[in-house]
Amino acid sequence: MSAAAATAPKPPIRHRKNVYFLTPGQLASLREAFAAVQGISDNRGYQFYAGIHGVPGGYCVHNPPPTVISLFLPWHRAYLYFFELALRDQVPDAMLTWWNWASPRAHQRGIPAAFAADEADGQPNPLLKAAIDPSLGGPHETHREPDHPANLPTANAVQNVLKIQQFNRFSARLEDIHGDFHVWVGGEMGRIDWAAYDPIFWAHHANIDRLWARWQLTHSPVFPRAYLDHALPPFPMTVRQTLDVSQLGYDYASSTSHVTVP
Amino acid sequence: MAEPLTLAGLVVPNHPEAGVDFDHADLQFHRVDHSGHSYEVRVYLNNHDATEETGREEGAGYAGSFFIFGHGGCYGEEGHCDPKRRGSHAFDLRPPHPLEPTTKSLEITDSLKRIRDGGTSELDVTLVPIVRSGDVPAAGPIHDELKLDSVSLVTYETSGA
Numbered sequence: 001m002s003a004a005a006a007t008a009p010k011p012p013i014r015h016r017k018n019v020y021f022l023t024p025g026q027l028a029s030l031r032e033a034f035a036a037v038q039g040i041s042d043n044r045g046y047q048f049y050a051g052i053h054g055v056p057g058g059y060c061v062h063n064p065p066p067t068v069i070s071l072f073l074p075w076h077r078a079y080l081y082f083f084e085l086a087l088r089d090q091v092p093d094a095m096l097t098w099w100n101w102a103s104p105r106a107h108q109r110g111i112p113a114a115f116a117a118d119e120a121d122g123q124p125n126p127l128l129k130a131a132i133d134p135s136l137g138g139p140h141e142t143h144r145e146p147d148h149p150a151n152l153p154t155a156n157a158v159q160n161v162l163k164i165q166q167f168n169r170f171s172a173r174l175e176d177i178h179g180d181f182h183v184w185v186g187g188e189m190g191r192i193d194w195a196a197y198d199p200i201f202w203a204h205h206a207n208i209d210r211l212w213a214r215w216q217l218t219h220s221p222v223f224p225r226a227y228l229d230h231a232l233p234p235f236p237m238t239v240r241q242t243l244d245v246s247q248l249g250y251d252y253a254s255s256t257s258h259v260t261v262p
Numbered sequence: 263m264a265e266p267l268t269l270a271g272l273v274v275p276n277h278p279e280a281g282v283d284f285d286h287a288d289l290q291f292h293r294v295d296h297s298g299h300s301y302e303v304r305v306y307l308n309n310h311d312a313t314e315e316t317g318r319e320e321g322a323g324y325a326g327s328f329f330i331f332g333h334g335g336c337y338g339e340e341g342h343c344d345p346k347r348r349g350s351h352a353f354d355l356r357p358p359h360p361l362e363p364t365t366k367s368l369e370i371t372d373s374l375k376r377i378r379d380g381g382t383s384e385l386d387v388t389l390v391p392i393v394r395s396g397d398v399p400a401a402g403p404i405h406d407e408l409k410l411d412s413v414s415l416v417t418y419e420t421s422g423a
Contacts, residue, residue, distance in 0.1 A: 055337050061357065062331060063296045063364035071357070137337065147394060160369075172367060179331035185299050185392055190300045191334035233357075 014208050014250050019097040019112050020105060021255035027114055033087035033094035034126035034199060038089075046197075047133050049083045052234060053201075054193035059234055062175070062192055069227045070171045073212045074242040076117050076205050078235040081248050083202065090098035098206035098252065101181055102155040111185075115200045126152055127199045132188070138160075145186035153177045162215055167223060170215060178208050203252040210252040213245050264408040268310050270383040272415040274378045275401040284417035287374040289330070289387060293363035295409035297343060301393040302368075303408065307373055312388045323388075325373040328366040353375045363411070375416070387413055 017026065038046040053060040061075040080096060087094045099112055106112075115127045129142045158175055164170040180206055188194035195201050216222045228240040245251055275284060289305065306312035309323035318324040336343035377385065391408045401402035 054333070058360060060360075062360070063294075065294075065362040066360050066365040068358060145394065169367070172365075176328055176366065179300070179329035180302070180327075182331045183302055183329050183394070188333075190394075192296075192300075192331055193334050193337060195331075 008095070013246055014095055015253035015256050016096050016098055016210070016250055017256055019099045019114050019203060020103075022097055022114065023255075023257070026097075026256075028121075029091050029094040030087075030097060030114075031120055031126055033091035035123070036090035037086055038126055040129060044086055044089065046130060049086060050201075051133070051136075052079065052195040053196035054191070055138060057234070060192060060196075062179075062195065069168055069224050070175065070231065071227070071230060072175050073171055073209070074154065074223070074239045075232050075235075077209050077212070077245075077248075078232045078237045080202065080205055080209060081237075081242075082235055084250075087234060095250070096202050096206045098210050099200070099203040100207055101152045101204070102158045102182075104155075106152055107149050107154075110146055110152075110233075111200065113143070115203065130197050130199055132194065132197045139188060142188040142194070144189060144198065144200070147184045147186070153180045161209065165219065167221075170219075174208065174211060174215075178204070181233045182199045208253075209245075213239075213252055216243070263287060266313060266388055266390045267408050268386055268388040269413050270384070270386040272380050272387065272413070274374065274383050274385050274415075275417050276383065280392045281349060282419055284374075284419055285371065286418040287369065287371045288418075289325070289368045289370055290414040290416060291366040291368075291389075291410050291412075292414065293411035294330065294366050295363050296330050296332050297361050298332050298335060299330070299393050300334070301330050301391050302327050303330065304390040304392060305368055305370075306388040306390065307370065308382065308386050309388055310386060314389050314392055316390065320373070320376075323373075325370045326368045328368050330366075333361065363409075374415075385415060 022030070034046070036043065037049070040158060041047060051057050059075075060079075061071045064070040064072065083098050087096070097114070100106060100114070110116075115125075116123045118128060119125055120127075131141050132139055134140050161170060161173045161177060164173060182189050185198070185200065187198065189198045189201060189204075222243055223239060228238070228243075230239045231237075232239065232242070242248070294367065304312070304316075304318065304327050305325045306323040307325050309316070312323065316324070321327050333343075341347040343361050345362045348359050374385070389408060
């Protein structure tokens with residue numbers, strides 16, 4: 001390593017923040033990034049990334065048979081990582097946000113305004129819904145039919161999952177709670193094949209990823225060794241490379257604020 | 263939507279002579295199909311009459327729920343959604359077919375102990391599927407029943423020697 005490289009400042013870790021605590025600027029950046037990728041039709045765009053999950057790509061990992069260790073968590077961590085890079089290619093300071101659907105506020109009010117408002121600054125809200133390529137033969141746009149907020153997954157259920165010691169059991173129970181939320185939202189989020197087209201998919205999976213990151217802080221080993229070098233198609237990444245979010249350049253925070261020394 | 267399904271005849275473990283008790287109990291649901299609808303499956307113990315209208319109270323035998331996040335039918339061509347059509351090959355490094363049936367698990371420790379302490383020696387499990395209306399139109403026909411192969415009751419001693 002050269003002397004210059006050794007002393008070069010490391011880029012700062014970026015934070016995915018709680019949707020309830022986003023500043024107006026942070027939310028605006030996220031919306032701007034979503035709107036930008038939704039307007040791109042090539043492999044930098046929203047249709048490309050959303051289509052990786054179910055239709056047409058079919059790459060998502062869910063409901064594993066009992067004979068294998070589940071790659072549900074590392075696969076979705078890689079998925080969010082590459083999609084977030086696509087957002088940041090358009091708006092460099094945009095970061096995915098997470099929605100804790102087990103929080104008291106969620107249980108009172110349901111889907112947060114950031115994802116539920118029809119408009120933002122006079123424009124259609126790109127976090128409310130998204131178009132789906134009609135040539136795929138399915139729905140042409142996402143929509144939601146959420147159940148009552150009181151029926152969202154509970155904080156008690158989440159706490160019980162975080163106590164589980166063994167990885168595959170933890171992953172299975174967390175995936176079950178994750179499925180509970182998909183069913184709760186309904187609409188395209190209620191189907192594996194179309195779920196990733198709904199913008200709230202990303203806030204949901206950021207919360208799932210956050211819970212895995214939290215579990216990792218207090219449990220070891222963090223993943224069964226035999227699967228560490230498994231690939232996570234279509235991403236150029238192995239399970240091992242997903243295990244430390246700080247090596248992917250991010251962490252989870254409630255909120256962030258930043259000032260520069262004048 | 264699918265009718266409730268009752269599986270009878272699981273044995274409630276009760277061995278006071280052993281001097282040791284289980285402290286964790288799971289129901290495991292084997293080879294659960296997830297190719298169709300997404301829905302909640304409510305699990306009732308020793309309540310054959312449970313339906314969608316049955317409450318989720320302990321008194322009704324409600325033990326918890328698991329969720330099927332389904333694929334909503336098949337968007338591929340003939341054979342696309344049939345795991346058996348893939349074939350079986352030595353050194354096949356591909357991940358499992360996405361529609362291989364899965365296993366679900368539900369902890370029922372407290373419910374099982376209550377049933378055992380009440381003197382019941384057999385456990386029947388009634389599964390009530392709950393689909394919310396207004397779902398996304400399916401790709402082609404979806405089989406309308408809850409499909410799985412079997413249910414196991416597994417208890418563990420996780421503390422002590």
